[in-house]
Amino acid sequence: MSMGRHEEAPDDLAAQARGPLAILYKELDAAVAELGPVCQLSGRCCRFEEYGHTLFLSAPEAAVLIADAPPPVRPLDDGRTCPWQDGQGRCTAREARPLGCRVYYCDPRFDDHAPRLTERFLARLRSVVDAEGWAWSYAPLHRHLREAVGRGERAPPPPA
16 A cells, blocks of 8 residues: 555655755744854753753654654653753754754743744744645654654664
């Protein structure tokens, strides 16, 4: 049985989504840069539970992240932390990181801008996803990662 447009194999989805996401991410990164938030390399962005946030991403973002990021450096927990945060608090999946990572800064001067940028670029991402007929599947990072491990697309992160 062949897969329809809504049921792409994740590798196919990553290949299809990589170009459109690169364009969207480049424009988002430029919009963020114009506002000038400062990254203090605190690592708070990746310690989800400690700082009260959950990283959500769409199926195309997850497919590209899983296909293009290096293997995780931390164990896969229940959503408390990002498995791509190294021991110094840096992101090891920087180029492949999803929209939610690209707009999260600990700089209080950016607090009012992040929600507006997020909504603007999420709407654009959703338009691309709908136009291409891809599944949206907007869910927490850890759900996407567990599903990828279950399908054998990603080796499990290192044990705790």
